[in-house]
Amino acid sequence: MSLHIREVTADNWRLVAGLSVSEQQTQFIESNAYSLAESKFENNGVSVGLYDGEILVGYAMYGWPSEVNQSAWLDRFMIDYRYQGNGYAKQFLPLLLEYIQQQYACQKIYLSLHPDNEPAQRLYESFGFYLNGEVDDSGPVFGVVMELRVNK
Amino acid sequence: MSLHIREVTADNWRLVAGLSVSEQQTQFIESNAYSLAESKFENNGVSVGLYDGEILVGYAMYGWPSEVNQSAWLDRFMIDYRYQGNGYAKQFLPLLLEYIQQQYACQKIYLSLHPDNEPAQRLYESFGFYLNGEVDDSGPVFGVVMELRVNK
Numbered sequence: 001m002s003l004h005i006r007e008v009t010a011d012n013w014r015l016v017a018g019l020s021v022s023e024q025q026t027q028f029i030e031s032n033a034y035s036l037a038e039s040k041f042e043n044n045g046v047s048v049g050l051y052d053g054e055i056l057v058g059y060a061m062y063g064w065p066s067e068v069n070q071s072a073w074l075d076r077f078m079i080d081y082r083y084q085g086n087g088y089a090k091q092f093l094p095l096l097l098e099y100i101q102q103q104y105a106c107q108k109i110y111l112s113l114h115p116d117n118e119p120a121q122r123l124y125e126s127f128g129f130y131l132n133g134e135v136d137d138s139g140p141v142f143g144v145v146m147e148l149r150v151n152k
Numbered sequence: 153m154s155l156h157i158r159e160v161t162a163d164n165w166r167l168v169a170g171l172s173v174s175e176q177q178t179q180f181i182e183s184n185a186y187s188l189a190e191s192k193f194e195n196n197g198v199s200v201g202l203y204d205g206e207i208l209v210g211y212a213m214y215g216w217p218s219e220v221n222q223s224a225w226l227d228r229f230m231i232d233y234r235y236q237g238n239g240y241a242k243q244f245l246p247l248l249l250e251y252i253q254q255q256y257a258c259q260k261i262y263l264s265l266h267p268d269n270e271p272a273q274r275l276y277e278s279f280g281f282y283l284n285g286e287v288d289d290s291g292p293v294f295g296v297v298m299e300l301r302v303n304k
Contacts, residue, residue, distance in 0.1 A: 013193040017189060033185040034169055
C-alpha cells in the first residue's frame with residue numbers, strides 16, 4: 001500500500017463528497033459534503049483526501065489552530081464504507097497526526113466524536129488520545145472532545 | 153411577506169445546509185451541503201439564501217456565466233419542506249431571474265432539472281422556460297436543460 005494525504009481541490013471534491021461511512025455510522029459523523037462546505041465557509045479548516053495509491057479511500061478535515069494554546073484539531077476522519085475493514089483507519093491516523101504537526105506548531109491535538117462511537121474512541125485511545133471532559137456542540141453532530149499531548 | 157435574496161456566507165451557511173426538500177423530492181436535487189461545497193470548490197457558482205423577512209425558507213445557486221453565449225445558469229432552486237405550499241417558489245423565481253440579470257449581461261438563462269420532476273417543469277414553463285433538448289450530466293443528479301430567453 002502507498003498511503004498518502006492530498007488536499008481537496010476542484011479536481012477531487014466530487015469524489016470526496018461521494019464517500020460515505022456505513023449506514024449504521026451515519027449518525028456519528030456529518031456527511032462529507034457538509035464538511036467540505038464547512039472547511040470552505042469557515043475558512044479555518046482544511047479538507048484532505050486519503051489515498052491508497054490513486055484510490056481515494058477516506059477523508060479528514062483539520063485546522064482550527066490556536067497559537068496561544070499551541071493546539072489544532074483533527075476532525076471528520078472517515079474511511080469510506082467500501083474500504084472499511086482493511087486497517088486503513090489505523091494506518092492513516094498516525095500519518096494525519098504527523099501531517100497536522102507539519103502544518104502547525106502544536107503541542108495538543110483535539111478531536112471530537114459522538115459519545116456512542118465506541119470503536120472510534122478505542123482507536124483514538126490506542127494512539128494516546130483521552131477524553132478531556134469537554135464537549136463540542138458547534139456542529140449538527142454533538143461530540144465529546146478527546147485530546148492528545150504531542151511531544152516533539 | 154418581505155422576500156429577499158442574501159448571499160451565503162460564514163454567518164448563514166449552517167442554516168442553509170440544514171434546509172431540505174421533502175423526502176419524495178430528494179431524488180430530484182442534490183443536498184444543499186453538496187451544492188454549497190460545489191459553489192466554493194468550482195468557484196463559478198454563487199450560493200444564495202431565500203428569506204422571508206428574517207426567516208430562511210429556501211436556497212438557490214446561480215452562475216456559470218458565458219460571455220460568448222451571453223448566458224448564465226440558475227441552479228438548485230429549492231424551498232425547504234417546512235415552507236412548501238405557501239407559494240414561495242412562484243414568488244422567488246422572478247426575483248432570482250431579476251437578480252441573475254443584475255449580475256450578468258445575459259440573454260439566456262439555463263437551468264437543469266430531473267426529467268421526472270414534473271411540478272418543477274410546469275413552474276418553470278409558466279415563466280417562459282422551455283426544454284431545449286440538452287442534458288446536464290455533470291453532477292450526481294442527471295438533468296434535462298431548460299432555457300429562458302431574456303428580453304432586456
